[in-house]
Amino acid sequence: MKTMLIIEDIPEVGDWLQQQSGRVFPQAVQHRAASVAEACARLSYLSPDLALIDLGLPDGDGLSVLRTLKRDHPQTCCVVTTIFDDAGHLFPALRAGADGYLLKDDDEQEFTSALSGIVDGRPPLSPSIANMMLRHFQQTAQQMAQQEITLTSREEDMLVLVANGYSVKNAAESLGISVHTASGYLKNLYQKLQVTNRAEAALKAVNLGLINPADTL
Template sequence: MQRILIIEDHRETREWLAGICRQAFGEPVIEEADTLARAQRLLDHDVPSLALVDLSLPDGSGLRVLERLSRQCPGTYSVVTTIFDDDQHLFRALRAGASGYLLKDQPQSSLVESLVGITGGRPPLSPGVARRILRHFHNSHGDTEPDNPLSEREEEVLTLLAKGLGRGEIADLLDMSVNTAASHTKAIYRKLNVSGRVEATLEATRLGIVNRRDEG
């Protein structure tokens, strides 16, 4: 992986991902884009061997980059780096051409290991993502699952929210940043169509999420 393009709107996260790439691949040439427009301009001039693509950008979706790379740069290895671990984002990214899907709330060492695995032919997939893919194919053969729109990580966050913990406490317990905990919380509220902790807790109880995880 001699040339890497990192598409991510947060500067600190770009620097973090660049450090992970250097640990995995030595000293590659790294280019960075904080918007969809800049990413498209960079792709007009250079073809990266690896692209790390955030799905949520200020001026559009990273899916457009994945589609362009799949169509015009088949030699580029495209990997999504995101906090979204729900089926909708995952399978839309895979359909758009992603060759891997990594969650940013993983430990840094796990992300390095996942990227190193590319050279050995192993697709970089976070463990929870791999389980979702397997579950999807099981369900396509007739299995069913509860009507629950939340990802496994979001269930963990919601369970702690229901217990009255704040975002800082949730971040510490789940080994993530406060910003990531806040992003998960917003996604939970959006998916459950609620406006606050109390409504979210009631909906989680209806779905059996809180009780199931307490028992586990």
């Protein structure tokens, strides 16, 4: 890491970022910019190895600087340094090409430890940001699973009954259908849920939100 650009409009925060990043990369020559215009001017002659980018700048959005860096200096490791810890700021930054996302209110040890991960090829992410990303993709996976599995009303009825311990015969009687038809519904359920027994079917259906746990005993 030879050259670094810190884009931050609050002098005290810029000093803190310079101090912390200097601990991680003591040999790097540090440059600073306090606005979008100043950052773009710097980038007309500077090609930094690392850029720390604030999102809220007095003359515009830090994402515009991030996009410029990724377009004109693709080798630069671009790390957003911000106070915004919400998905509305995180995911647009990642889509714009951010290589990391650090919160300025992290303690010094967390901040420098995350930043030092660059050396080992680890993306610098604040712990709370990493957890947010994990939760987001877990929820997305669950939603996709729910969208892929669609049960008919009769299959849902059958699922609730077998989840409550009904035999195929008793379920058939409860639904007013033949045992043969009930067995067909159960077979379809196993195929759709990719399970092999009633206990697995009930557990997976609850986890996917296909049935309400209150509907089971």
